[in-house]
Amino acid sequence: MSDMQDTMLLGVEGIKKTILHGGTGDIPKFITGAKVTFHFRTQLCDDERTVIDDSKVVGTPMEIVIGNMFKLDIWETLLSSMRIGEVAEFWCDIIHTGIYPIVSKSMRRISEGKDPVDWHIHTCGMANMFAYHSLGYDDLDELMKEPKPLYFVLELVRVQQPSEYNRESWALSDEERLKIVPVLHGQANKLYKQGRFQDATQKYKEAIICIKNVQTKEKSWEAPWLRLEKMANTLTLNYCQCLLRMEEYYEVLEHTSDIINQHPGVVKAFYLRGKAHMEVWNEAEARQDFSRVLDLDPGMKKAVKKELAKLAVRMEEKNQEDKNKYKGMF
Numbered sequence: 060m061s062d063m064q065d066t067m068l069l070g071v072e073g074i075k076k077t078i079l080h081g082g083t084g085d086i087p088k089f090i091t092g093a094k095v096t097f098h099f100r101t102q103l104c105d106d107e108r109t110v111i112d113d114s115k116v117v118g119t120p121m122e123i124v125i126g127n128m129f130k131l132d133i134w135e136t137l138l139s140s141m142r143i144g145e146v147a148e149f150w151c152d153i154i155h156t157g158i159y160p161i162v163s164k165s166m167r168r169i170s171e172g173k174d175p176v177d178w179h180i181h182t183c184g185m186a187n188m189f190a191y192h193s194l195g196y197d198d199l200d201e202l203m204k205e206p207k208p209l210y211f212v213l214e215l216v217r218v219q220q221p222s223e224y225n226r227e228s229w230a231l232s233d234e235e236r237l238k239i240v241p242v243l244h245g246q247a248n249k250l251y252k253q254g255r256f257q258d259a260t261q262k263y264k265e266a267i268i269c270i271k272n273v274q275t276k277e278k279s280w281e282a283p284w285l286r287l288e289k290m291a292n293t294l295t296l297n298y299c300q301c302l303l304r305m306e307e308y309y310e311v312l313e314h315t316s317d318i319i320n321q322h323p324g325v326v327k328a329f330y331l332r333g334k335a336h337m338e339v340w341n342e343a344e345a346r347q348d349f350s351r352v353l354d355l356d357p358g359m360k361k362a363v364k365k366e367l368a369k370l371a372v373r374m375e376e377k378n379q380e381d382k383n384k385y386k387g388m389f
Contacts, residue, residue, distance in 0.1 A: 071136055072152075072154075073151060073152030073153075073154050073155055074133075074136075074137070074149055074150065074151055074152070074155065075149070075150040076137075076140065076147055076148070076149050076150075077147065077148045077149075078145065078146075078147045079146045079147060079148055079212070080144075080145060080146035080147075080214075081142070081144075081145060082141060082142025082143050082144040082145025082215060083142060083143055083144050084142055084143055085142070086139070086140070086141065086142055087142070087143065087215075087218040088218070088220065089125050089135065089138065089139040089218065090125065090220070090221070091125055091126030091221075092124060092125065092126060092220075092221035093124070093125045093218055093219065093220055093221060094122060094123075094124050094125075094218070094219045094221075094223075095122065095123050095124075095125060095138055095215070095217075095218050095219075096120050096121070096122050096216040096217045096218075096219075097120055097121055097138060097213050097214060097215050097216055098114045098115055098120045098121070098213070098214040098216065099112070099113075099114050099121055099134075099211055099212065099213050099214075100112070100113045100114070100115070100211070100212040101113075101159070101163070101209055101210070101211055102209065102210040102212070103207060103209065103210075104150070104207065104208050104209065104210060108210065111163065111198060111199075111202075111209070112163055112166065112167070117170045119170070120216050121166070123135070131158060131159060131162045133151060133155040133156075134211070134213075137149050137151075137211060137213060138213060138215060141213065141215040142215065143215055143216075143217060143218070144214075144215065145214070145215050146212065146213070146214045147212070147213055148210055148211070148212045149210065149211045149212075149213065150208060150209075150210055151208060151209055151210075151211060152208050153206045153207065153208055154246070154250070154258055156202075156206055156207065156208060156209045157206040157242060157243075157245075157246045158239060158242055158243070158246075159202065159206075159209060160194055160199040160200070160202045160203045161194070161203075161235075161238060161239060161242060163196075163199055164194045164195065164196060164199055165235070167196065203242075206246070233272075233273045233276065236269040236270075236272055236273055237269065237270070237273055239266070239269055240266045240269050240270060240290065240294075243262045243263070243265050243266035243269070244262075244263075244266055244294065244297075246262045247259045247260075247262035247263045247266065247294075247297065248297070250262060251297070251300070251301060256301040256304045256305050257301075257305065259301050260298055260301045260302065260305075263294050263295075263297055263298040263301065264298065266294050267291055267294050267295060267298070270287050270290050270291045270294070271291060273287060274287040274288065274291065288321075288322075292318050292322065292325060292328075295314055295318060296315070296318070296325075296327045296328060296331060298314070299311045299314050299315060299331050299335075300331065302314075303331065303334060303335065303338075306338070308335045308338045308339050309335075309339070311331060311332070311334075311335040312332060312335050312336070312339075315328045315329075315331050315332035315335065316332065319332065324355060326352055326355045326356045326359065329348045329349075329351045329352045329355065330348070330349075330352045330359065330362070330363075330366075332348050333345045333348030333349045333352065333366060334366065336348060337366065337369065337370045337373055338373075340373065340374065340377050342370065342374050345366075345370055346367070346370070349363045349366055349367060349370075
């Protein structure tokens, strides 16, 4: 089978597959709850193909349960293209590998017989969530600072359907979920700066889902819940910034209004909603939102002035267009 066909087979951007050793039988069913056992080797794309992790050296294969929010969900995609006994090499671009150092750390700690999570969220605020701590392994810190494409060499050992084994697998703990958030946040910001808005929205979404999953266990409107809410709102507004660039104005109106209804003091929500109103020619609503921005934060005066000038131009264009339209009718 040619490379090209394999690449198409996965149909996912930023992945190239090469089969090193063919497997047997049909591709197994990778349904939610299936337990997948496989060996993996992770390598850098340098000349030496430096090995970062190798389950054969550790001596035990990796097990994951499909659909269980295993953090490196790209592995589910890769594995589901494989047959039993197959060995394949996958080149994965940065968008799929940014989270790898955190996963690797947990796996290394488990193989060293330590608790996979050795950190705790202190109530002194979520700020430290966004400070990158050392992972305790130099090679992983390096990758964390500067994500790189990686090679994953996977060998599919077996796939057990949910009925065939007792389910008690290594699900993601809340702490781990929150640990991932700043990583996703950082990746999303980077993608946004590169103009890859579609990719950035995916990362923001993943981060928001992580927070919401944890938040459901907290009591509404109490301190821990509010901290998570604040994080989620920040990410949602970044997500809206992407949507503005993608011209999804009505979706922006929806998300920003949700935030404003719950938390009427969030300046950025009014600012982004004003911009969206402007794009769809809701002049009165846009003016109202921008004046709310100034009430809440007079420091935004310059930015608002710029937007109001844009609004005037936009309405002028619209009036001209309407005039021409009606001119043609009579």
